[in-house]
Amino acid sequence: MPEDLDFSGRTVLVTGGAQGIGRAIVEAFALRGAHVVIADLQLPQAQALADELSGQACQVEAVCVDLADTTAVFERVQDLEQRLGRLDILVHNAGYFPLTPFAEITPAILERTLAVNLSALFWLTQAALPMFRRQGQGCVLATSSVTGPRVAYPGLSHYAASKAGVNGFIRNAALELAGYNVRVNGVEPGMIATPAMGNLGNEQLNETIATRVPLGRLGKPADIAGAMLFLASDLATYITGQTLVVDGGSTLREV
Numbered sequence: 001m002p003e004d005l006d007f008s009g010r011t012v013l014v015t016g017g018a019q020g021i022g023r024a025i026v027e028a029f030a031l032r033g034a035h036v037v038i039a040d041l042q043l044p045q046a047q048a049l050a051d052e053l054s055g056q057a058c059q060v061e062a063v064c065v066d067l068a069d070t071t072a073v074f075e076r077v078q079d080l081e082q083r084l085g086r087l088d089i090l091v092h093n094a095g096y097f098p099l100t101p102f103a104e105i106t107p108a109i110l111e112r113t114l115a116v117n118l119s120a121l122f123w124l125t126q127a128a129l130p131m132f133r134r135q136g137q138g139c140v141l142a143t144s145s146v147t148g149p150r151v152a153y154p155g156l157s158h159y160a161a162s163k164a165g166v167n168g169f170i171r172n173a174a175l176e177l178a179g180y181n182v183r184v185n186g187v188e189p190g191m192i193a194t195p196a197m198g199n200l201g202n203e204q205l206n207e208t209i210a211t212r213v214p215l216g217r218l219g220k221p222a223d224i225a226g227a228m229l230f231l232a233s234d235l236a237t238y239i240t241g242q243t244l245v246v247d248g249g250s251t252l253r254e255v
Contacts, residue, residue, distance in 0.1 A: 004235045008033030011087050012232075013080060015067060015124070016094025018045035020194030021143060024221030025091055028229050030058040037080055038062045040094070067094050068115035070123050077127035087131045089232050092121045093143040097159035110158050117162035121169055125177075125184075132182045139232050140173070142166050142186040143224065144243055149188060150251050163188075167243055174241030183240040187227045190247025192219040214249030 012029045016022040017038035030036045030053045038060065040046040046062035053060040065076045080087060096116040100109055125140050132138025147153050148160030149167045166186065174184040191209050210218045227244050230236055245251065 004233050005229060006033055007232070010089060011035045011037070011084055012089040012091065013037045013039060013077070013087055014091045014093055015039045015120070018042045018049060021189065021192060021221045021224045022093040023049060024225035025093055025228050026060065027053065028222070028225040029089070030060050031056070032229070035059040035084065039065045039076055041066055067120035068112050070119070073120055073123040074127045077124060081131055086135060087128050087138070088135070089139045089141065090124055090128050091141045091228060092124055094120070095143065097156060099155040100158065101155055102157045105158050113158040113162050117159070118165045118169070121166060125173060129177070129180070129182070133180050136181055138180070138182040140182065140184040141228055141231055142170060144170070144186040144188045146188045146190050146245060146247050146251050149243070150245070170243060171241045178240060185231045185236070185239060185241070186243040187224055187231070188243050188245045188247070189224050190219055190245070190250040192221060192224060194221055212250070214252060217248065219246060219248055
């Protein structure tokens with residue numbers, strides 16, 4: 001394993017790590033020596049992944065948290081601090097995006113979308129900051145999206161707004177936390193083949209979308225995990241306040 005991608009001795013918290021992109025992120029860090037904590041609302045799935053990776057001599061544990069509950073977010077990070085004593089890398093990957101036409105977005109849908117996708121990123125980072133400051137460094141990573149910051153998709157106005165906010169957070173938090181040697185970056189996935197793709201349509205629609213991607217395929221969760229590994233690694237110690245687009249070239253076309 002390249003030394004730059006060896007995460008032995010580091011603790012990583014991954015939200016939404018039970019499936020899809022989050023699962024790939026958990027696997028990527030765990031298989032490279034990190035102690036990974038999966039924080040997910042779907043505890044049985046998260047625990048099954050933790051058990052599977054633990055069987056491969058990895059250090060992985062699962063905890064349940066509703067990221068729309070601010071108090072629960074702080075309690076979960078504080079529990080991690082009490083048990084493990086440190087947090088090196090925070091990855092906020094969990095997302096909420098029920099496909100909903102604009103006129104049908106309710107206060108409940110909008111509030112939960114913003115709470116899970118955006119507000120939780122604030123509270124997770126605030127909760128982790130005392131550990132980062134004590135350690136003299138820290139890394140915050142967020143799964144953003146091309147939807148919102150760069151392009152639009154029908155039925156996802158609430159999601160697009162939340163992800164545009166995530167990118168704003170990344171830039172501003174990076175500036176404010178740089179003095180503590182805390183780096184803040186993100187990845188903007190395009191269309192990635194995950195269970196969540198079913199939220200957008202059937203398999204035929206997914207195949208049609210794939211034909212429109214310049215690289216000729218939907219992305220894989222591992223494509224996003226690879227970008228996260230790079231941004232968290234010692235190869236990226238001078239990178240902060242940035243987002244890396246991983247979309248197979250989908251946003252390159254002007255028309």
